Amino acid sequence: MPRCARIKAPSCTYHIMVRSISEVLLYDDDTDKIRYLKTLKKYQEMFRFKVYAYCIMDTHAHFIIYSNGADISKVMHGVNQSYAQYYNRRHGRHGHLFQDRFKSKVVEDESYLISLSGYIHNNPIDLENYNGNIEGYPYSTLGIYLGLAQDAFGLVDHKFVLLHFGKNINLARNQYLGYIKQCISLDILSDIEFENELNDYWSQKSLYLREQTAVDVAQQMSEKIGFKKIMLSMKSNSKATEYRSLYVLFLRAFCDLKYVDICRVIGNVTQSRVSKLCSIGVDLLQSNDKYRSIMNDIFENCKTA
Incomplete structure (x- = not known):
């Protein structure tokens, strides 16, 4: 079925x-x-x-x-x-x-x-x-x-x-x-068959639209940290790896891209490597206030009222 x-x-x-x-x-x-x-x-x-x-x-x-x-x-x-x-x-x-x-x-x-x-x-x-x-x-x-x-x-x-x-x-x-x-005896939500029903929910809440393009992300990273697309192909360079990891993470976050889509954007990279770069990007956000600030700024640009 x-x-x-x-x-x-x-x-x-x-x-x-x-x-x-x-x-x-x-x-x-x-x-x-x-x-x-x-x-x-x-x-x-x-x-x-x-x-x-x-x-x-x-x-x-x-x-x-x-x-x-x-x-x-x-x-x-x-x-x-x-x-x-x-x-x-x-x-x-x-x-x-x-x-x-x-x-x-x-x-x-x-x-x-x-x-x-x-x-x-x-x-x-x-x-x-x-x-x-x-x-x-x-x-x-x-x-x-x-x-x-x-x-x-x-x-x-x-x-x-x-x-x-x-x-x-x-x-x-x-x-x-x-x-x-x-409400210990609530019957309303005991192990039910979930129904998928769409409803507008508190329309006053803001949300982040995921409508950025890969070009948009690269441009904003260039303005904020000097990112250049050539860094995507640089090997054995720690700074390039950092920027590549952030770029992959931002493509996931702001462009709503799957790993296979990111592979096409970057070129010459496997999905497993993209997944690893994304994890590195998350770790960088958690340890580097500058990178976290950049992500927050881009999210604010995506925010609706």
């Missing part, structure tokens, strides 16, 4: 669920859960989507993600593929890890968003060590919402949901905790 086309739009917020095949845990231990969150952060650096909530269990995980102009399928495919490769290497296995594609449902309005966050944060309720203490579960954003845990990866925009419970952060946290305790 053919797959249904996934409904996508640049300004959508999604409920995303990933699940392992039946006989395998998706996350064997804390190390695996941390690795998945780090991988998600890596892709967030590239695509600037927003994460409003998550909960990672042993066999599955839930996320609320605002695409912010990014292609959610490309984001999740990259995250899951990268994690599956790591998981198979670490655990000495081969073959598929995830059950089919990830599931996604468009979050239609603010009421649904709040209900969804309640459902996600109640996922650990049946775990022996967290029954009655779900806010202590370390792989859920509930502790971050309530100010009991740090966002170790800088991944979550937790205030977006909390603002619906009040502008005073302490009052909002108390109100939200009360709400969470009331």
Whole structure:
């Protein structure tokens, strides 16, 4: 039976669920859960989507993600593929890890968003060590919402949901905790068949349009750091490798190009090398304030009101 086309739009917020095949845990231990969150952060650096909530269990995980102009399928495919490769290497296995594609449902309005966050944060309720203490579960954003845990990866925009419970952060946290305790028996979002329904979602939110061309990116890099296209073919030159890595990363982020498309732009390079350069680019952003500032400036040029 053919797959249904996934409904996508640049300004959508999604409920995303990933699940392992039946006989395998998706996350064997804390190390695996941390690795998945780090991988998600890596892709967030590239695509600037927003994460409003998550909960990672042993066999599955839930996320609320605002695409912010990014292609959610490309984001999740990259995250899951990268994690599956790591998981198979670490655990000495081969073959598929995830059950089919990830599931996604468009979050239609603010009421649904709040209900969804309640459902996600109640996922650990049946775990022996967290029954009655779900806010202590370390792989859920509930502790971050309530100010009991740090966002170790800088991944979550937790205030977006909390603002619906009040502008005073302490009052909002108390109100939200009360709400969470009331919605333990939510039926609205139990393990459902996800329907892909498209809706405009909070049109007042800004987003980043991915309409730059490779020429646009090269021009902006030239103006800001003196990048020249000849650097793409230079070997054994550390500065050229840095600029080449940033160029690949920016093509992914601003032009919405696949690795195979980037190979055509650069020429004489494999997809695996492009993937490696993209990873180097992300590392450079995390360690170099100048490069991060350049990316922020280009993103601002892509921003809509």
